[in-house]
Amino acid sequence: MSEDIKPALRKQAADFGADLVGFTTIECLKQSADVAETWDNPFAHAPHLRSMIVLAIRLPLGVAGAADEKAIQNAGGISAHRIESIARKLAYDIERGGALSLVVPGLVTDYQSSSTLEFTPAGQGSKLLRAAAVVAGLGTRGLNNMLLTPEFGPRIFLGAVLTNLELELDRQLPDELCPGLEECGRCAAICPAEAIPRQAPKGASVTDIRNLDEAACATHAQPYGVDKFVDHLKLIFASNTAEQRNQLIRSQTTAELWQNVTVLRHAAMTGCQKCWQACPVGADYDRLATSPHRKDEFPIGV
Numbered sequence: 001m002s003e004d005i006k007p008a009l010r011k012q013a014a015d016f017g018a019d020l021v022g023f024t025t026i027e028c029l030k031q032s033a034d035v036a037e038t039w040d041n042p043f044a045h046a047p048h049l050r051s052m053i054v055l056a057i058r059l060p061l062g063v064a065g066a067a068d069e070k071a072i073q074n075a076g077g078i079s080a081h082r083i084e085s086i087a088r089k090l091a092y093d094i095e096r097g098g099a100l101s102l103v104v105p106g107l108v109t110d111y112q113s114s115s116t117l118e119f120t121p122a123g124q125g126s127k128l129l130r131a132a133a134v135v136a137g138l139g140t141r142g143l144n145n146m147l148l149t150p151e152f153g154p155r156i157f158l159g160a161v162l163t164n165l166e167l168e169l170d171r172q173l174p175d176e177l178c179p180g181l182e183e184c185g186r187c188a189a190i191c192p193a194e195a196i197p198r199q200a201p202k203g204a205s206v207t208d209i210r211n212l213d214e215a216a217c218a219t220h221a222q223p224y225g226v227d228k229f230v231d232h233l234k235l236i237f238a239s240n241t242a243e244q245r246n247q248l249i250r251s252q253t254t255a256e257l258w259q260n261v262t263v264l265r266h267a268a269m270t271g272c273q274k275c276w277q278a279c280p281v282g283a284d285y286d287r288l289a290t291s292p293h294r295k296d297e298f299p300i301g302v
């Protein structure tokens, strides 16, 4: 197997519904500074699978104008779930051809992390998949570590398939897509959690100041995520009376937590997508900018 099979894999992934497809190898990923920063051996569980096919699906733009935040959250969750289903179909297809494959989920904690904070901001995918997407040439990282793509800016969800097919890696994009805080800063200005850098030395590049306060972001992006779950349990255990305990157990918070775990699932990570909506990177942005709700976004500028 070689370069020849890549067009067929791209077509098959597109037929299954993927909007973006990129290829990389374990060797290449291990050399990536972004991967090395966080994982010393992300493929420890499947060392026999040497190539990775990185997949992305776009978020429908109509989501942006929805008045109900839960509708926005759920729309993100549906797309995040869909890319995993596309990856699964591609994996079976690869195995029908005689090779081996393994789906890498976008929203399952990596081998070293036990925290869902790694899915901030907005649940695009794990840090591993975002780093892999950069290496596979799908995009570059924005000011707050979200993946930006030339086609859809940050408005995408990631999935991946590991395989023993020997695939040539795609080229990384040569330049950063994010112009940085000084020239843009829209994500930092709109972030309700103030989780994105708002100050930087004059002339600082995006690589100098790129950062995200993940815990702050999670209060909005994962409003009923793990942290909220733990806090709620602490309150229940610390109740002084049976009545107080019953009130907490029967509360709206318990109902929201249950719904996020059992019904919304992937959407538990996609509670806030404001930085996605404000980011001007992406060929889709002009269409997004025509949505009436965007007009009042920055009434006094950034």
Ligand code: SF4
Pocket: 120, 121, 122, 144, 190, 191, 192, 193, 194, 195, 196, 216, 217, 218, 220, 221, 272, 273, 274, 275, 276
């Ligand atoms: S805008 Fe929302 S998702 Fe983006 S960094 Fe801020 S809180 Fe997180």
Ligand code: SF4
Pocket: 142, 143, 144, 177, 178, 179, 180, 181, 184, 185, 186, 187, 188, 278, 279, 280, 281
């Ligand atoms: S909104 Fe602007 S500063 Fe933020 S990631 Fe997008 S391009 Fe970069």
